[in-house]
Amino acid sequence: MLIKTTTRAALIAALALTTAAAWPHAASAETVLRIGMTAGDIPRTLGQPDQGFEGNRFTGLTMYDALTGWDLSSADKPSVVIPGLATEWKVDDSDKTKWTFKLRPGVTFHDGSPFNADAVVWNVEKVLKQDAPQFDASQVGVTASRMPTLASAKKIDDMTVELTTKEPDSFLPINLTNLFMASPAKWQAFYDKAEGADAKAKSQAAWAAFAKDASGTGPWKMVSFTPRERLELVKNANYWNKARVPKIDKMVLLPMPEANARTAALLSGQVDWVEAPAPDALPELKQRGFKLYANEQPHVWPWQFSRIEGSPWNDIRVRKAANLCIDREGLKDGLLGGLMVPATGTFEPGHPWRGKPTFEIKYDKPAAQKLMQEAGFGPNKKLTVKVQTSTSGSGQMLPLPMNEYLQQALAECYFDVQLDVIEWNTLFSANWRKGASDPSARGSNAINVTYAAMDPYFALVRFLQSSMAPPVSNNWGFINNPKFDEMVKKARQTFDPAARDAALAELHAASVDDAAFLYVAHDVGPRAMSPKVIGVIQPKSWFIDFSPISMTP
Amino acid sequence: MLAYIARRIVYVVPIVISVALVCFLLVHITPGDPLVAVLPADASQELAAQLRAAYGFDRPLPVQFGLWLLRALHGDLGNSIATGRPVLAEVLRAVGNTVTLAIAAAIIGFTMGILLGLIAGYFRETWIDKLATSFAIAGVSVPHYWLGMVLVIVFSVELNWLPAVGAGPNGSNSWAWDWSHMKYLVLPAITTSVIPMGIVTRTVRALTGDILSQDFVEALRAKGLHETGVFRHVIKNAAPTALAVMGLQLGYMLGGSILIETVFSWPGSGFLLNSAIFQRDLPLLQGTILVLALFFVFLNLLVDIAQAAIDPRIKRG
Numbered sequence: 001m002l003i004k005t006t007t008r009a010a011l012i013a014a015l016a017l018t019t020a021a022a023w024p025h026a027a028s029a030e031t032v033l034r035i036g037m038t039a040g041d042i043p044r045t046l047g048q049p050d051q052g053f054e055g056n057r058f059t060g061l062t063m064y065d066a067l068t069g070w071d072l073s074s075a076d077k078p079s080v081v082i083p084g085l086a087t088e089w090k091v092d093d094s095d096k097t098k099w100t101f102k103l104r105p106g107v108t109f110h111d112g113s114p115f116n117a118d119a120v121v122w123n124v125e126k127v128l129k130q131d132a133p134q135f136d137a138s139q140v141g142v143t144a145s146r147m148p149t150l151a152s153a154k155k156i157d158d159m160t161v162e163l164t165t166k167e168p169d170s171f172l173p174i175n176l177t178n179l180f181m182a183s184p185a186k187w188q189a190f191y192d193k194a195e196g197a198d199a200k201a202k203s204q205a206a207w208a209a210f211a212k213d214a215s216g217t218g219p220w221k222m223v224s225f226t227p228r229e230r231l232e233l234v235k236n237a238n239y240w241n242k243a244r245v246p247k248i249d250k251m252v253l254l255p256m257p258e259a260n261a262r263t264a265a266l267l268s269g270q271v272d273w274v275e276a277p278a279p280d281a282l283p284e285l286k287q288r289g290f291k292l293y294a295n296e297q298p299h300v301w302p303w304q305f306s307r308i309e310g311s312p313w314n315d316i317r318v319r320k321a322a323n324l325c326i327d328r329e330g331l332k333d334g335l336l337g338g339l340m341v342p343a344t345g346t347f348e349p350g351h352p353w354r355g356k357p358t359f360e361i362k363y364d365k366p367a368a369q370k371l372m373q374e375a376g377f378g379p380n381k382k383l384t385v386k387v388q389t390s391t392s393g394s395g396q397m398l399p400l401p402m403n404e405y406l407q408q409a410l411a412e413c414y415f416d417v418q419l420d421v422i423e424w425n426t427l428f429s430a431n432w433r434k435g436a437s438d439p440s441a442r443g444s445n446a447i448n449v450t451y452a453a454m455d456p457y458f459a460l461v462r463f464l465q466s467s468m469a470p471p472v473s474n475n476w477g478f479i480n481n482p483k484f485d486e487m488v489k490k491a492r493q494t495f496d497p498a499a500r501d502a503a504l505a506e507l508h509a510a511s512v513d514d515a516a517f518l519y520v521a522h523d524v525g526p527r528a529m530s531p532k533v534i535g536v537i538q539p540k541s542w543f544i545d546f547s548p549i550s551m552t553p
Numbered sequence: 554m555l556a557y558i559a560r561r562i563v564y565v566v567p568i569v570i571s572v573a574l575v576c577f578l579l580v581h582i583t584p585g586d587p588l589v590a591v592l593p594a595d596a597s598q599e600l601a602a603q604l605r606a607a608y609g610f611d612r613p614l615p616v617q618f619g620l621w622l623l624r625a626l627h628g629d630l631g632n633s634i635a636t637g638r639p640v641l642a643e644v645l646r647a648v649g650n651t652v653t654l655a656i657a658a659a660i661i662g663f664t665m666g667i668l669l670g671l672i673a674g675y676f677r678e679t680w681i682d683k684l685a686t687s688f689a690i691a692g693v694s695v696p697h698y699w700l701g702m703v704l705v706i707v708f709s710v711e712l713n714w715l716p717a718v719g720a721g722p723n724g725s726n727s728w729a730w731d732w733s734h735m736k737y738l739v740l741p742a743i744t745t746s747v748i749p750m751g752i753v754t755r756t757v758r759a760l761t762g763d764i765l766s767q768d769f770v771e772a773l774r775a776k777g778l779h780e781t782g783v784f785r786h787v788i789k790n791a792a793p794t795a796l797a798v799m800g801l802q803l804g805y806m807l808g809g810s811i812l813i814e815t816v817f818s819w820p821g822s823g824f825l826l827n828s829a830i831f832q833r834d835l836p837l838l839q840g841t842i843l844v845l846a847l848f849f850v851f852l853n854l855l856v857d858i859a860q861a862a863i864d865p866r867i868k869r870g
Binding site: 032034036040041044046050051130136137138140141144145148204207208211224226227228229230232252254255256257258260261262264265267268269270425429471472473 | 588596597598600603604607608632634635636637638639643646647702705706709710713716717718719720721723724725726815816817818820824825827828831832833
C-alpha cells in the first residue's frame with residue numbers, strides 16, 4: 001500500500017513537473033504562417049526577385065528594403081510611396097538629373113553589418129556598372145528596366161548619397177521601390193571564399209551562395225532555403241521600424257503553381273494562406289469558414305489599340321463605342337464570380353493620378369450603337385476587328401472566356417471580333433514589343449496584354465509616349481499624340497510631388513478622354529486563408545505587409 | 554555477350570549526339586525571346602542587347618551549340634537564367650525526387666500489375682479475369698490529373714490522412730525514407746502507378762495465357778511436373794517481354810510527369826520542366842530535356858543488356 005501511494009505520488013509529481021515545464025513552452029509556442037504561392041519556384045532570394053511582383057511580395061519586401069517603399073497600411077486608400085531606407089530626398093535645383101538621398105541611421109543588415117552610403121552605391125552598381133565585381137547580369141532586367149533613367153550613384157558622406165539620372169525624371173523615387181538593398185559585407189565574404197577561374201566566375205559563385213544565405217535589412221530573415229520546395233523566414237526582432245516587427249515567428253513559403261493543389265492544401269490544413277484560390281472553390285471555402293480577401297490592384301486588363309494607318313481604331317467614335325459597349329458589371333458578377341473591379345481607366349476614382357476625365361466609361365449600349373452608326377457601321381455593315389490574345393499568362397486572368405464575352409458584347413454594337421490566340425510567352429516577350437505593324441501581329445488591330453500600374457512609367461508613359469513605340473518599348477499601337485508627349489514631359493520634369501501627381505492626373509484624364517485603350521477590368525489579387533490568420537490588411541496594391549499579421553492558436 | 558554490349562554502346566553515341574542537337578534546336582526554333590525570364594517586355598533595346606551578349610545569345614547558333622556541347626561534355630550545363638543556379642545541380646536534384654517517386658510507383662504498379670496479370674492469365678475468360686482486366690483498362694484510361702485530384706479530395710481534404718502537396722515536412726532539406734517524408738509520397742506514387750499497373754497487367758495476362766496454351770506446358774504437366782514447377786517455367790518465359798515493357802514504363806516514370814508532379818507540387822523533373830517552360834528558361838529547359846533523354850537512352854541500353862542476359866536468343870539476333 002505504501003509502495004502504491006509512493007508510486008502514485010511520484011507519478012503526480014512527475015506529471016506536475018512535466019506540465020510546469022511545458023507551460024513556458026506553450027506560452028511561447030512558435031507561430032508559423034505557411035503560404036501557398038502561385039509561383040512554380042521560390043522567387044530569387046538574392047535581392048532582386050524574379051517572377052514579377054509576386055517575387056517582390058514574397059522575397060523582396062520581406063527580406064529587403066529599398067530607399068523608398070509603399071504604404072501598405074490601408075485597405076481603402078491607394079498605396080503611395082513613403083520613406084524606406086532613405087528618410088528624405090530632393091532633386092538638385094540647378095541640375096535636375098541629380099538627387100540627394102539622406103539615409104536612415106542605425107540600420108543594420110541581418111549579418112550585423114551597417115547600412116550606409118557605400119551599401120547604396122554598391123547596390124546600384126550591382127546592376128548598372130558592368131565592370132564592378134558585384135555586377136550580376138541576371139539582376140539587371142528586373143531592376144534597370146524598372147528605373148530606366150538611373151545612371152549612377154555617388155557617396156557624399158556615410159549617410160548621404162547622390163543618384164544621377166540620364167535625364168530629368170521626377171519618377172525616380174517611385175521607381176526606386178524596386179531596388180532592394182543586399183548586404184555588401186555578406187556578399188564580399190562569399191566572394192572571398194568563392195572558387196572560380198576568374199573574377200566573373202567568383203562573382204557568380206558568390207551570388208549563388210548569397211541566394212542560399214541572404215542578408216538584407218527587411219523585417220524577415222532567411223533561415224532555410226530548399227530550391228523549388230520551400231523558403232523559411234523568421235522575424236527580424238531588431239528591425240529598424242519597431243512598428244513593423246513581425247508578430248508571427250516564422251513564415252514558410254511554398255511554391256504551388258496549380259490552383260486546385262493550392263486550394264486542396266488549404267482545405268486539408270497543410271497551409272494557412274493561399275494566393276489565387278481556384279475560383280470554383282470559393283463557395284466551398286466560404287462555407288467551411290475560410291476567409292477570402294480581395295481588393296482592387298494597380299492592374300489593367302485592356303485591349304491596346306493599333307493606331308497605324310488604316311486601323312479602324314483611328315476613329316475616336318469607334319474607340320469610345322467599344323468602351324461603352326461592355327457590361328463590366330455583368331462580366332464581374334457572371335464569369336469572374338466577383339473577382340474583378342470594372343475598369344474606367346488605368347486608375348480609378350480616389351487615386352492621385354486619376355484626374356477628371358470627361359469621357360465616362362460605362363455600359364451604355366444605345367450610345368455605343370449611335371457612335372458606331374455615326375462612324376458608318378450598323379447591323380448590316382459590321383466592323384471587323386482582330387485581337388491577339390493568349391490562352392493564359394501572368395495577370396491575364398481568364399483571357400479566352402473574357403475575350404469571348406467581349407466578342408459577344410461587341411457584336412451588339414456592330415463589331416465582328418476575331419480572336420488570334422497565341423502562346424503567352426510569345427505574345428508577351430516578342431509580339432508586344434514588335435508592334436502592330438510587324439508581321440507577328442498577323443494583321444491584328446488590338447492586343448490583349450495586361451499591365452501593372454504601380455508607377456507612372458509602367459502605367460502610362462511606355463504606352464502613350466510616341467518615342468516608346470516599337471522597338472523601344474510597349475507603345476504597341478504606335479500612339480503618336482503630341483499632347484500626350486507634352487504631358488509626359490511635363491510630369492517627368494515636375495519635381496514637387498503634389499504638382500507631379502497633378503500632371504500625371506492630367507495625362508491619365510487625357511488618355512481616358514481619348515479612349516486610348518479598351519479598359520475592361522482590374523484584378524483583385526484574391527487570396528484565401530485559415531480563420532486562424534488574423535490582422536490581415538489587403539491594400540490596393542500588388543503587395544501586402546506581413547508584419548501586423550498574427551495567428552490564433 | 555561482351556561484343557553485344559560493346560556494339561550496343563557504340564550505337565548509343567550517335568543517338569546521344571542527335572538527342573543533344575534536337576534538345577538544343579527545339580528550344581531555339583520556337584518563337585519568343587530566350588531572355589524572357591530576366592528581361593521584361595518593356596526593357597530597352599540597349600539593355601536587351603547587353604543581356605543577350607552577357608548570356609551569349611548574340612552568337613551564331615552553331616557556335617552556341619558547339620560551346621554548349623563542349624561544356625555539357627565537361628558536366629557543365631550552364632546556369633538557369635531565372636534562378637542563376639547551376640542547371641546540372643537543379644536537374645539532378647529534380648531527377649532524384651522523380652526517381653524516388655518512380656521507385657515507389659514502380660513497386661506499387663509492377664507488383665499489382667504482375668499479380669493481376671498472372672491471376673487474369675491463369676483464370677482467362679472467368680469473372681476473375683474480367684475483373685482484373687477491367688481494373689487494368691481503368692488504370693490505363695483514367696486521366697492522371699483527375700485521379701490525383703480525387704485522391705487528394707478523399708485522403709487529404711476529407712479524411713485528412715495524407716498531405717495534399719509537397720515532398721517533405723517544413724524544416725526538411727532532403728529526402729528521407731521515414732514516414733514523415735513517405736506520407737508525402739503515397740498519393741503521387743499511387744497516381745503515377747496506375748498506368749504501368751494497367752499495362753503490365755495486360756502484358757502479363759497475354760503472355761501467361763499464351764504460354765499456358767503452348768504444347769511444352771502440356772508436356773511438362775504430362776511428365777508430372779508440379780504446378781509450382783510449371784509456374785516457374787511460365788515466369789521464365791514471360792520475363793523477357795515483361796521486363797522490356799516494365800523497363801519502358803520505368804523510363805516513362807523516370808522522365809517525370811508534368812501533370813502529376815504539378816498537381817502534387819512534387820519537385821521532380823516534370824515540375825522542373827513545367828517551370829522551365831513557363832519561365833522560358835532556355836538553359837534549364839535544354840539541360841533538363843538532355844538529362845532526361847540521356848537517362849532514357851541509357852535505361853533502354855540497360856534493359857536491352859538485361860534482356861540479352863536472360864534470353865540468349867537475343868544475342869544471336
